[in-house]
Amino acid sequence: MLGSSSDSEPDVQAKLVLDSSDDSEAEEPQNPLVSVELPLYLQPSRSESSQLSTFRPTRDLNVYELSADEANALGLQNETSVLSIDREETLALLGIYTLTVLKGSVSILGVTLSASKIAHHVFVPRSAPIPILRCASSDAHADLSIYSLPPRIRHNHGGAVVAIQSLDTGVEGLGRVCRVFDGVFEPSRWQRSSAEVIRPGVSLVTHSTRDVLPFILPESWSFALSAAETPPSSADPIPLSVYVVKGPKKSGKSTFARTLLNRLLARFQRVAYLECDVGQSEFTPGGLVALNVIDNPVFGPPFTHPNLPYRAHYVGATSPRCSPAHYLAAVEALLETYKLEVQTSMPDDESIDTRVTDVTPLVINTMGWTKGLGADLNAKIEELAEPTHVFEIIGPEEKGWPTAPPAYDTLYNQPAPSKAFQYTLEAISPNLTNTHFNAVDQRNLNILSYFHAIFPSFTSAPFPTKWETSHPLCARYPYEVDWSQAFDQVILIGAGYEDVIPLEISNVLNGAIVGLVECEPGTEDPVYLDPCGARELPYAQARHPLAPSTSTCHGLALIRAISPSSSHMHILTPVPPAVLARCRVIVKGELELPIWGMLDFTDANEGVAGVEKGRVPYLQWGKSEGLGGERRRVRRNLMRKAQM
């Protein structure tokens, strides 16, 4: 950016966006209306700060600290605060906590939670809209109590009682790794005085500020969500639903998809989520087209819930523009997988879960590249998915591109007219988007969160319960891998990568992020006839990426170093060890380790692992001296004569 966007309203200020990579992120500038009659005092209209919490915590009146015995009696471990929320009261909590509804029901992030034994994990950093807890209108069964509350806890009729516990995951340590997010789980400097600590690491925020914004469900969203989840009135078997969410960047697409997922999880035991947005993925780091199967609602931004996918394919970049055909094949293969393996299953009658167990609906999040080729790709995905419901978010008018439907009939067959229910949704208000954290920062954080995550080895609980953030990546014990035994093939995908000759391949792989791919035996021609004991990495120029129909990517790995003299490399990966040996192909795309991941926050001299600043390989501090020393960047909002 050419200026810090700190103290003027977005509509006063023409944003000059220097856009390095993506072709659809450039913002159109406002034409300056240079008026000579200016008021002497320009007072930019300040966005009114609104009240987030009407709940006023008062000890032993609506906030109770449970004794260990009391907590145990309720089946809750650890120290617990119990909050009694009245009707109409709102409550905004910042931090990381578990939320258990003891009585009545509350709504959070567009989802209503009723009293149950489930402790929901809630992650609330300042970098994302803050969920507002609200007492939901209690239904007829409200009197049915699962918990017998200690008598000292008062609650009014129609109110709700919730238990809040601190949750220790280590995720807040990512702020030390990527300093942009330092302290995001704590109140900002400007709020520290007014915020009230409920439990260690959980504080109540009373008012919104420019960097703490509430989550607000637009009316059209709420309407569409209700319509989508209403079960058909007849006693028909439960229909097989496929939901497609589409819309331009920054319109709230993934927020809507996440809300829809959470809403569906109230009725279904499992919901599948197909991520087609390889730039900003919900459950995986970027570069992957992934199918995830989720069984608990997710409350938090993507970096707080990295998840091992059910099946995924690596496209290696944050946009499919270099390999659209491979991208489409990956989406098609995942849709196939969903229909064959996930969509329907035997009903589980044993389960105490009252939710539907034999049908798993699918939510598809499409990418925000909605112009040109991006529009064609999205249309093709929609056609392949055969959705029953389509949610389209209408973003700010995109200038210079025709709004007419894409003419892809020359490329593909004419699509059949869609039979899906269509919903048109309003875009999320730009006033509610946090401008302190941009898309690049968020993407970097997702990658770093993934590499610091510790996934439990048990596939039944794919959410990481922990993040290991006490050490930087450079200080973690790596796997030592003998590539002559472990890998059959190295593939590069990216524009111009076919020019990398075999002699240079280890230069390319050193420090690279790669996809770990398993492929069905016999589907790939080996690079070497006898790979065992090979002297060189099994790489051949200009190989095509593996066919998604016969391969699967188990996750990403960081090749932290390659031995110059032996056939060994050191690799960091959170992928469970059980599947590592099956990944016999490594694929390197354009995805890079964020610079934050190469630094060492424990080194007091700002060096890395004891190596002083100027001597750290592959990093350069300070200004580049020569001309043309910067990466190419593109400006798309330059004003020409005609606009002057």
Place this chain on the structure above:
Amino acid sequence: MRLPRRVPWASMNELDQLCSWVFMDEGDLEAKRFAINRLSAWRAVTALPHALESTLSILTARLIDTSETQQNSSWLTLRQNYATAIIRMVNGLVDPLQAGAYARSIASIAAQLGLPSWLVELRHAATHEDLPSLEMLREAARESLTWLLHNYFLPTINPSAPRPSTAPPLRSVAPVLKQYKTLLKIVTRDTSLRKQNQPNIDAIMRDIERWLAEAKLAADFAADAYGWDTIDGNDVGQEDPREKWALERLCDALIEKGALVSLSQKKRNIPSNEFVPLHPSLVLWTPLLAHTHTYHPTFPSVLTTRIVENLLYEQPNTGFDMDVVSLEADESQNDPSFHLALAKWAAWVINAYDNGQENGELSLRKNVIILLAATLAPGKTEGAKKIDVLTALLGAVSSGFTELQKASDMLLSATHPLQPQHWDPGDLTVMNERLRSLMSLDGESQKYTDDLDSAPTTLLPTQGSDIGGWRLLDHHSGWKSCPIGVYYPNHAA
């Protein structure tokens, strides 16, 4: 915290070696092939600096041209190779320097870069007209490589060596401001002339924008502007130091006598109770300030800081500033009415543009108060000049803000020496308290700077020793932490 940049080379030696492959011996095709292979590999590691990207495409075109085994039957292919390489090189050098809101001509940017103008012509011809002749293209490729050697490779490899200064000095903005002033005077005296003059005013506004864009580019060459990072994709949000430098130069010109503050002492000395600039000045300059603010959100902050610095310190003109011809260079700096008028402008800008939002950085108002406080602090006031003006400014800026007013009152109150305190038994508890909190801080930091030997083994159960060639190292392996990209051999194995 300034982030480093990711570069594809492990050390400068690797870039040095590449440079010698490219430039040492023009006839050594083998070396050229090495260079092409290395650059192609680097491209797959991370996005290359534009100069290297251009070197790769020019080298590739030349290698095909000079190979003895002339495989390509078509000379057109060769011309297209050359042409693409040169078009992309010129565009890539010029595009990032389109720093302003309005497009500048490629030729003017190229001139500032010291890029031969005929290359710009060739780029235009190759893009829009007939593809140039092979002879021209070969010459252009040679000239481009030479330019890259002198402007990218040599300065990057030897940062201390002086770079040939080919850039013409930045033109002065003063004439533009003068023109603006004249025009606005006409318009404000007789509003009926406004419509007729509006296009001229717009043109001047654009010219100022263009000048700022030029200044940003010139910032690269300015001696006092060193010490910043190139803006990377990773720190997009950071303030652009070039923008700051350019705005500072504009503000300096505005601060000169005859611009914001009128030349005539008589006009300045019209007594006024309010601490605001005189009305005629306001009417004259607000359109320009507002327009600049529209495109440069940091402008108010730069202007106020610059004014306050001007009041606080004597102004030794930096060498570069000499290029910016001042309107009234020799007028004595000791002119109370001039300083008072400047201070009024600072106060006005703060009142007009400070919206109280802090956003992690200090508001305009607080920033100025902090600057002033350093000089007005008790004990420091002796010897400092312009105390009256500074005091008045401080008062004007903090009035209406209770907190700030309290603080500034404290500053301005007579400098009472601190009363020697009587020892109180409670003091010991306070001191102990402080000591404890300091100690606990230390424990906190200890947690993060733990001994590296305790690096975690991913908390996963050790899966035997070896699965399909994978083996997780642990503290028995003798592995030590080291930067990403460095292989620490495992001796214990």
